[in-house]
Amino acid sequence: MSVDAAAAAGAGPVIAQDVDDEPMAPNQRDPQARAGLMIAALCAAYTLFHLVVMVLYPLETWTYRMMHLCGGLIIGYLTYSALTQSDDAADPTSSRRGPMEIALLLAAAAGVIYGLAVVAYAWGAWWLAGVAMPPAFGFSTYGLPLALGTTAAIVAGWIWSPRDRARVYPGDLLLCLASIAVLGYILFVVGALRMRAGTALAQPGDLWAAVTGVLLILELTRRLTGLALVVIVGVFIAYSFLGPWLPGFLNHRGYTATRFFTYIFTDQGVLGDPIAVSSTYIILFIVFAAFLQASKVGDYFVNFAFACAGQARGGPAKVAVFASGLMGMINGTSAGNVVSTGSLTIPLMKRVGYSAKSSAAIEATASSGGQILPPIMGAGAFIMAEVTGIPYTDIVVAAIIPALLYFVSVYFMVDLQALKLDMKGLPRSELPRFDVLIKQVYLFLPIIILIYTLFAGYSVIRAGAMGMAAAAVVSWLTPYKMGPRQIFKALDMGARMSIQMVAVCAAAGVIVGVIALTGVGARFSSLLLTIADQNQYLAMFFAMCISIILGMGMPTTAAYAVAAAVVAPGLIALGVPVLVAHFFVFYYAVMSAITPPVALAAYAGAALSGSDPMKTSVEAFKLGLAAFIVPFMFFGAHELLMQGEPLDIVHATATALLGMFLLSAGVIGYYFGHASLLVRLVLVGAALSMISVGWITDLIGLACAVALFLWQRRVVTAATLTHGKTD
Incomplete structure (x- = not known):
């Protein structure tokens, strides 16, 4: 419904239109006409394949995960270029290829097509003649040309990819063929590969299929998320070979290339838990989000939030807290949610008086919080259930109070900042009508x-x-009825939105495989135990730092998967319950998106608001400070994870909420009036006292809160404290 149509219907102005549409990435292609339709059909088929397998016709595990990965690689290389694209008209000279480019592409084509031809021959001989074993020469020689051809195609893309969004580079088509060759080989030998991968019995063909697969995964990850995750994966791969020369708990005996890469491409690595969750729960809920987007329900969420809170002081910021949290819960990516919903909320926040830095920080903090908001938690709940074996419903129930504390804290900070700066909300005449929207609550x-x-x-x-x-x-x-065309669009969008998760989960699987192969996770656990002999909270602080560092520059899914493999076992070894340990690392992996110096969500918000990225990340860290304290709270009081007697849970929650208010007041500097530096320090101390569950600390914090209230309201002054109050 257009703005004019909505006004005519009596709904009032419509603030949000297409607010959750995925923005075009700088290197994303947009082929038109027949090519665009073919890619859209491929995307829709990819999504439909997953739905059919999950709901109606289950496949063997390795087969399904490999098809999930291969399909993601093909769609990724068709839709994302190696270089930034331009919206300008195509340059006619860009189609002219120099001799170096032609030579490299021919070499790439020769290697990839030879590898694919050998694999295709093996499948054809099996299907047509029943020959279960292809000639030994084929599988012993196909791999090296395939890996070299894939490398050549990747390098050609780095140098010569066209800037025209409408064109698919030939080198990327070769990478699609290489993905099919890897899939075909692994599925052909999958039965034997299960037994011999990672052992001395692994064949040369197994090695080259795995090497090619890792190259394809890392290049697509670079295109979709940048270099940060690729560098981290590269460090872990290097660690597998450099172990004999490393000191202390990092030392290990080292591995041959064949053993390492064939082990990595099993269900202990690339095809392990991250891809298992990506191929089921993550893609399912991304498609769910795509259906909401295609039916314009996402627009309704944001308009409803504006109708409820848009007129309040600092209204757009409060809308950002609720709407971005809700959308971030569904779409599973902090930075992506900042870009989509932030394009609406950030300009409106600046309009009512928030600085560019604060506007971007509020949006980044709210979007990151969506990853810890039940019931979907940006797919984190499903990964945690898969890794820990704890029922999904138990995880969601445990997440309720921590998420409440986080969002209440952010809301308090936004509200107190609006009070401090005497901000107003948006005029009611510019907001959607609540009485109309409430009728569409269905x-x-x-x-x-x-x-x-x-x-x-x-x-x-x-x-x-x-x-x-x-x-x-x-x-x-609604006016946006979903017919066959809209359902096709939702299926198409679901595939495109899921590609980043496919690449990220596969890359995270490489790291998880390295940790499992080298045993560094167990040695890290021993290190934590040694630190805990001195001070358990020091060990927890160390675990927090490692979780944040591992998560910097990585999407939430990968950040948690890696932290769960490295840090969580060490916490469990300390005697921390499994649920508490995984929630602990999950929170810090999520909050790495707003932690300086590598804060992806804050940087995305800064790009929209025009603020300084580093200052924005510091501001987002301040606004999200509760998330850095809450894990220590439920570490000390399991009642905050809904574990314990009901009265104890109520007590812990109530005092923690008051602690969040005092913390927010201390950070913002407003507590029933502008607060001096001394008052702010006392407020933070009182907040920490309330946060530490216990009657004595609660009474201390409450006494400080009351005393500061009386001081701020001038009921108590320095004179009355010195001489006593007189009539």
Whole structure:
């Protein structure tokens, strides 16, 4: 519905339109006409394949995960270029290739096509003649040309990829063929590969298929997320070979290339837990988000939030807290959510008086918080359930109070900052009408049905499928009815939105495989135990730092997967319950997105607001400070994870909420009036006292809060403290 149509219908101005549309990445292609339709059909088929397998026709595990990975690689190379693209018209001279480029592309084509031809011959001989074993010469010689051809195609893309969004570079088509060759080889030998991968029995063909697969994964990860994750993966790969020369707990005996790469490309590495979750829960809920987007339900969420809070002081910031948190929970990526919803909320926050730095920081903090907001938690809940074996519903229930504390803290900070700067909200005449939007509250039904089915005992996959169906049905009550064209668009969008997760989870799988192969996780646990002999909280602080460092520059999914493999076992060895240990590392992996110096979500917000990226990340760190304290709170008081007696849970929650308010007041510098530096320090001390669960510390914090209130309201002054109050 257009703005004019909405106004004519009596709904008032529409603030949000297409707010959750995925923005075009700098290196993303946009082929038109027949090429664009073919890629869209491929994307829709990729999504539909997952839905059919998950709901109707299960496949063997390795087969399904490899097809998930290969399909993601093909779509990724078709839709993302190696270089930044331009929106300008195509340069006619860009199609002219020099002799160096032609030579490199011919070499790449020769290697890739030879490797693919050998694999295709093996499958053809099996299907047509029943020959189960191809000639030994083929599988012993196909791999090196395939790996070299893939490398040549990658290098050609780095140098000569065209800047025209409408064109797909030939080198990227070769990378698609290389992905098919890797898939074909592994599926052909999958039975034997399960037994021999990572051992002395591994064949040369196994090695080269794995090497080519890792190259393809790392290059696509670079295109989608930048160099940070690729560098981290490279460091872990180098560690596998340099172990004999490293000191202390990092030392290990080292591995041959064949053993290392064939082990990495098993369900202990690339095909392990991250890809298992990516190929099921993550893609399911990304497609659910795509259905919400195609049916314009996401726009309704944001408009509803503006109708509720837009007129309050600092209204757009409060809308950002709620709307970005909700959308971030669904779409599973902090930086991506900042770019989509922030394009609306950041300019409006600046309009009512927030600085560019604060506007970007608020959006980044709220979007990052969506990753810890149940029931979806940006797919984190599903990964945690897969890794720990703890039922999904238990994880979601445990996440409720920590998420409440985080968002309440951010809300307090936003509200107190608006009070401090005497901000107003948006005029009611510019906001959607609440009385009209409340009549469309049924648009929340997909979320409600999803939550109900999850807690009613349905499987996660069935619940997600029912949520998608609900989004399509509900759309028929709006101007955006989902017919075949819109469903096709949702399936297409679901595939495109999931590609980053596929690449990231595969790259994270390499790191997880290195940790499992080298045993560095167990040695890290021993190190934590040694530190804990001196002070357990010091060990927890050390674990926090490692989780944040491992997560810097990485999307949430990969950050948690790596932290869960490295840090969580050490915490469990300290005697920390499994659920608490994983929540501890999960929170810090998520908050690495707003932690300087590498804060992806804050940097994305800074790009939209025009603020300094580093100053924005520091501001976001301040606003999200609660998330850095909450894990220590539930480490000391498991009641905050819904574990314990109901009265104890209520007590812990109430005092923690008051502690969040005092912390927010101390950080912002406003407590029933402008607060001096001394008052702010006392407020932070009182907050920490309230946060530490215990009657004595609670009474100390409460006494400080009351005393500071009286001081701020001038009921108590320096004179009355010195001489006593007189009439």
